[in-house]
Amino acid sequence: xxxxxxxxxxxxxxxxxxxxxxxxxxxxxxxxxxxxxxxxxxxxxxxxxxxxxxxxxxxxxxxxxxxxxxxxxxxxx
Numbered sequence: 392x393x394x395x396x397x398x399x400x401x402x403x404x405x406x407x408x409x410x411x412x413x414x415x416x417x418x419x420x421x422x423x424x425x426x427x428x429x430x431x432x433x434x435x436x437x438x439x440x441x442x443x444x445x446x447x448x449x450x451x452x453x454x455x456x457x458x459x460x461x462x463x464x465x466x467x468x
Contacts, residue, residue: 432460 397403439447439461451458 432463435460 397407399406435457439450439457442450451461
């Protein structure tokens with residue numbers, strides 16, 4: 392029964408190979424996107440630290456995204 396499922400009437404090699412290629416492509420895209428996001432978060436946090444305390448407070452109050460980015464960046468340090 393398992394043998395029939397894996398072989399898929401002779402098409403198993405093509406099916407499982409295409410599944411593996413698709414999974415590998417999705418994993419690669421996810422990894423590159425995650426890496427780029429962390430780079431941008433790091434750059435944003437550095438720019439935010441260069442602002443004065445009043446400007447930083449104003450930016451964090453105005454932007455919900457900015458506060459979330461800063462919070463996630465501080466957690467990863």
